Amino acid sequence: MSTLRALAKAQAIAAGAAQPVATVRHLHLSGRPLVLVPLAMAGEANAPLAALVGAAPDEARLLVVPQPRNRDQRFAFAAELAGIVLPYLEEFRGASEAVPVDRGKDVRHRYVDAPQLLVPNPAGITFLRLLGRSTRFRRPDGEYPVPPSVPLLGRWLTFFAERAEHPGSAALVALTEALTLHWATGQSAVEDLHLPALLGWIDPPPGMTGAEAAARAEDPERCPPAGPATDPDFDNHRLAPAMARYADAEADPVARAEAYAELAGLLRDQLTPTWELMWRGLGLLRGLPPGARVAGRWAGDRDAFTGYAEHVDAGGGPQPRRDGAVTAAVRLHRLERALASYAVQRAYDDPLAMAEHRLTGEAFVGDVTLADPKRVDDTGKRPVLRPRIQVVTTEPVLVPVGATVYSPARPSQKAKVVFVTPGTDGKTEVVLELSGGMGRGLTASPGSVPEVGERLCLTTLADAFLPGGNFPALEETPWTHGGPPAANDAAEVPEGQEPI
Structure with a gap:
């Protein structure tokens, strides 16, 4: 837990209500998300019991599994769920847009929007991941056939579960995680997983404390x-x-229908309060303005949705049960890069998020007291524009001389630390040399160089492209890590002794 969040939690206890830890919304919210509230049977591994599904508060549809241990009823539930989810996905496969690639030399196409699934908590994501794993390998023919929509649903649920692991993705969202990203309560992180209690702190009823x-x-x-x-x-x-x-009413159709109606009513009563809380929580999140870089992350979700839709259309197979060594390493590397980029983007979008980095010495805020926007460095082969500014701050400056810092106000501009001079009055003078983001030539574009009196936030965090890692091809991977085994000529194996 960061120092800022710990302070916010203490303030929440003192104030009796949750405290904001974000000034903007760091999450894309679809205009028509699909809300899914699942229930599983206790004591049975991921056996679906019921679900309330819909894309609007008045469109809730109840799915019930009267006997969760019954294999046929469980797959009938999956088929009924597929009848809701798959048409919802198709709604986003209409209009597409051209995206320039290779510096404008070519274009690719992606859908202009993408689906978004919302569940109450991380356990709901786990439920969908396990449901996807148990259905994506099923076959519509042979022994124990299932409807063709069931394995297709499993593949899409697996896709959304994998996107949920991607930092900053909004394809599959647990509402409790989305809310705690923006508010700090006076209870523990485990208690924050309980949606009713969490919303009680964030939006308590009149006359009650959180x-x-x-x-x-x-x-x-x-x-x-x-x-x-x-x-x-x-x-x-x-x-x-x-x-x-x-x-017990299996032999009596009338009694069985009455028993089913009773069971469905019982489960609907259990799910309806959470259903209402889901839309209430969405309303609270919609009240926050989106961060400047949220749209860019949602574009990544749209790219992923487009790519997987094309994979399905081309007859591609389901996701493997487990990744190979190289595939797992590539995926881990991609997630680590996304996590680092997500932290930087949140800090650039939100002063409260940046405040956490100011506390750790990765950033500081100061006022520009001197500026030389016309300074030219002619020590090289050709003269280049290198303005210098002086920033005075009262915060500790832990950045060494020679380091490069960035300002969220001008993310494409680099500032090299030239001098750091601590003063006797608790202030520190920092001289910076600027490069980039000022246009071409020896004259800076208007507004590209900070002016005297401007207040700047400077940080070592860089919102720049991170190159991918180098990983060996499968044929170059040792057999101990999933690569090809040692050469073994099948013709030399005696007849009747072929390996199983």
């Missing part, structure tokens, strides 16, 4: 768990008898 609203939300009768786990008391005293009545 702590009182959170304590009230812990009552499972008033606020059922936000899924996919259910309350044990509900399981034992209400759900189990209803499921038993449904099983």
